[in-house]
Amino acid sequence: MLRLANFLLSRKSWKHWIAVVALSVAATEVIVATMSWLLLGRIAPDYLLTGMVASLLVASLVSTLLLLLADKSRALACSLADSESKLRTLFELSPLGIALTDREGLHVEFNAAYLRISGYAEEELRALDCRALTTPEFAEEEARHYELLARDGRNGPYEKAIRCRDGSQMPVRANAIQVRGGANRQYVWTIIEDISEQKLKDKLIWTQANYDALTGLPNRHLLMDLMQMSLATSQRNGLHGAMLLLDLDHFKTLNDTLGHGQGDKLLREVANRLRSLVRNQDTIARLGGDEFMVLLEDLSQEATEAAVQAEVVAENIRAGLGQPFVLDRTEHHISSSIGIVLFLGRRRPLEDLVSYADAAMYQAKSDGRNTIRFHDPKMQAVLEKRGALEQSIRLALSRNEFRLHYQLQVDQHGKGMGVEALIRWQHPEQGTVSPADFIPVAEETGLIVPIGKWVMETACRQIKDWRDNPDMAGLTVAVNVSARQFQDPDFVAHVRELVELNAIPCGHLKLELTESMVLHQVEESIRKMEVLRKLGVRFSLDDFGTCYSSLAYLKRLPLDQIKIDRSFVLDITHDPNDAVIVKAILSLAGSLGLDAIAEGVETGEQRNFLELHGCLAYQGFLYSRPVPAEVLEQEMATRPA
Ligand code: C2E
Numbered sequence: 001m002l003r004l005a006n007f008l009l010s011r012k013s014w015k016h017w018i019a020v021v022a023l024s025v026a027a028t029e030v031i032v033a034t035m036s037w038l039l040l041g042r043i044a045p046d047y048l049l050t051g052m053v054a055s056l057l058v059a060s061l062v063s064t065l066l067l068l069l070a071d072k073s074r075a076l077a078c079s080l081a082d083s084e085s086k087l088r089t090l091f092e093l094s095p096l097g098i099a100l101t102d103r104e105g106l107h108v109e110f111n112a113a114y115l116r117i118s119g120y121a122e123e124e125l126r127a128l129d130c131r132a133l134t135t136p137e138f139a140e141e142e143a144r145h146y147e148l149l150a151r152d153g154r155n156g157p158y159e160k161a162i163r164c165r166d167g168s169q170m171p172v173r174a175n176a177i178q179v180r181g182g183a184n185r186q187y188v189w190t191i192i193e194d195i196s197e198q199k200l201k202d203k204l205i206w207t208q209a210n211y212d213a214l215t216g217l218p219n220r221h222l223l224m225d226l227m228q229m230s231l232a233t234s235q236r237n238g239l240h241g242a243m244l245l246l247d248l249d250h251f252k253t254l255n256d257t258l259g260h261g262q263g264d265k266l267l268r269e270v271a272n273r274l275r276s277l278v279r280n281q282d283t284i285a286r287l288g289g290d291e292f293m294v295l296l297e298d299l300s301q302e303a304t305e306a307a308v309q310a311e312v313v314a315e316n317i318r319a320g321l322g323q324p325f326v327l328d329r330t331e332h333h334i335s336s337s338i339g340i341v342l343f344l345g346r347r348r349p350l351e352d353l354v355s356y357a358d359a360a361m362y363q364a365k366s367d368g369r370n371t372i373r374f375h376d377p378k379m380q381a382v383l384e385k386r387g388a389l390e391q392s393i394r395l396a397l398s399r400n401e402f403r404l405h406y407q408l409q410v411d412q413h414g415k416g417m418g419v420e421a422l423i424r425w426q427h428p429e430q431g432t433v434s435p436a437d438f439i440p441v442a443e444e445t446g447l448i449v450p451i452g453k454w455v456m457e458t459a460c461r462q463i464k465d466w467r468d469n470p471d472m473a474g475l476t477v478a479v480n481v482s483a484r485q486f487q488d489p490d491f492v493a494h495v496r497e498l499v500e501l502n503a504i505p506c507g508h509l510k511l512e513l514t515e516s517m518v519l520h521q522v523e524e525s526i527r528k529m530e531v532l533r534k535l536g537v538r539f540s541l542d543d544f545g546t547c548y549s550s551l552a553y554l555k556r557l558p559l560d561q562i563k564i565d566r567s568f569v570l571d572i573t574h575d576p577n578d579a580v581i582v583k584a585i586l587s588l589a590g591s592l593g594l595d596a597i598a599e600g601v602e603t604g605e606q607r608n609f610l611e612l613h614g615c616l617a618y619q620g621f622l623y624s625r626p627v628p629a630e631v632l633e634q635e636m637a638t639r640p641a
Pocket residue numbers: 407421422423434435436439452455480481482512542543566599600601602619620621622626
């Protein structure tokens with residue numbers, strides 16, 4: 001009773017007032033009934049008794065109800081507090097990072113895991129906009145996730161990387177949900193799970209599935225994917241690619257005699273050597289056993305040229321693997337058989353290409369091993385011819401079969417002002433071989449470097465010899481320099497040595513460079529040219545107009561002369577386009593303050609046209625063919641002054 005009274009007096013809701021009023025009515029009626037019985041000696045009227053009973057009933061009912069409700073809400077409050085404490089414990093102990101951010105992106109609440117994953121201290125995170133955790137690479141995708149969240153009210157799970165306090169990136173799986181809080185404000189709960197370990201495991205599994213455990217090279221499985229990608233690339237860019245299937249010769253015997261441990265070591269060494277023998281962008285894979293595949297991309301669009309490029313790489317590999325391998329301080333020699341197949345786009349299915357490469361490799365084996373074979377017999381023939389040419393160029397160098405011929409260059413009065421030194425190959429069986437037939441191969445194989453050195457030495461010696469000949473002493477000797485030669489680190493030192501050794505007067509040695517070789521490494525070229533210029537060496541830009549001219553660079557090159565290419569001079573009097581080009585070249589040379597010379601001048605009409613438009617120097621059959629020094633000396637001696 002006391003509890004009820006206490007309870008009723010302590011609350012002030014309308015339900016309580018009903019109970020109080022009902023109780024008061026009941027109490028009043030009890031008092032009235034008692035009074036009437038005591039004072040009047042009569043029992044209270046029926047209505048009073050009924051009212052009393054009803055009031056009592058209402059009061060007790062409402063009170064009981066209220067007591068029950070109060071108990072229930074207390075229980076509810078208790079259980080709410082209980083579950084809130086459980087939730088808080090869960091929140092704090094959860095291995096998932098959980099954070100609540102407000103509309104402005106500020107962190108309102110977060111748990112210990114969130115701090116641990118992000119690496120921030122509590123105060124730092126409180127002051128941090130949640131967008132600061134977005135990595136720049138993921139910014140665009142994150143913006144899309146925010147859009148989805150705004151649209152659907154929730155988003156996830158999705159994977160992303162967060163930027164941790166130390167700048168590192170942590171891969172996480174995220175879930176986000178929008179909620180409304182007090183004052184109807186919008187908040188976002190974000191749950192993040194650290195998946196770095198899982199990512200590492202995934203990577204490990206992927207690596208195991210795609211890479212060869214012994215050599216670390218891509219395995220057959222990955223190679224197939226890479227080859228499909230190569231075919232697609234080739235389809236897009238129109239450039240050839242090549243597959244080089246390589247098998248070590250007699251590896252089984254070596255493996256059996258040395259033991260598998262040493263065999264494995266050797267395979268690892270082969271893989272390392274292969275890496276050093278190809279370009280970074282080329283793919284090397286181990287197909288199993290002693291079989292490797294090298295995948296070359298971005299070769300020429302021309303099949304023959306692409307075949308030559310692939311052959312150069314294959315030959316490099318064959319020769320490289322032919323060098324001894326040192327295993328436990330013992331030298332071992334192995335050789336390889338290589339089968340090559342070219343591809344262009346998706347003309348042939350991948351499986352066919354692989355089987356062609358396989359067949360070519362077996363052909364190489366049956367042709368005596370330690371050799372290279374192409375799938376295409378025509379290609380094979382071209383390469384064999386080229387290989388033979390390379391061999392004979394080497395022989396020609398050692399047998400001293402090269403000669404220099406000199407072609408006169410004249411001024412507008414027909415007076416000899418210089419010569420161009422042009423190489424000839426005095427072949428013992430084939431007679432004179434034109435440079436057009438062997439210079440390209442010499443350039444590809446690097447043989448141009450020793451050949452170029454020989455040309456430079458011979459030409460410089462000639463300048464020296466002509467110094468005592470009054471007909472020849474005033475002539476400038478122009479020497480053609482190829483790209484490989486010019487890029488050779490010893491080039492400048494070699495020319496300097498020759499200039500000094502032969503006491504070449506200033507302006508008597510002229511180097512003919514081409515645009516493409518100079519523009520390849522402009523700064524380096526300019527540096528080299530300037531050093532040589534100080535030694536009195538002059539420069540002419542050969543074959544001008546045949547390739548894309550970059551005027552911005554042309555202006556910066558320390559040039560003396562531009563040489564108009566023969567192809568423009570040929571039709572200069574008939575083809576209006578050529579005439580326009582030549583006129584443009586001449587006006588360009590004039591504005592750059594450079595001399596101009598035209599090569600391939602064969603007729604008086606061509607010469608007159610050139611003179612009319614300001615070209616005052618000529619080289620061509622109209623004046624003289626390239627001839628040996630002695631012949632030119634005689635010609636010059638009999639030339640009218
Ligand atoms: P180039 O430097 O443009 O040489 C000019 C070529 O035009 C020479 O051919 C020359 O014989 C030819 N020529 C000159 N006047 C006429 C003419 O009136 N009519 C015709 N039809 N042809 C004319 P050549 O000697 O066969 O040389 C071809 C190319 O080989 C040279 O072109 C040059 O790029 C290269 N070359 C020649 N000698 C050397 C050398 O010693 N070193 C290097 N790296 N390349 C060389």
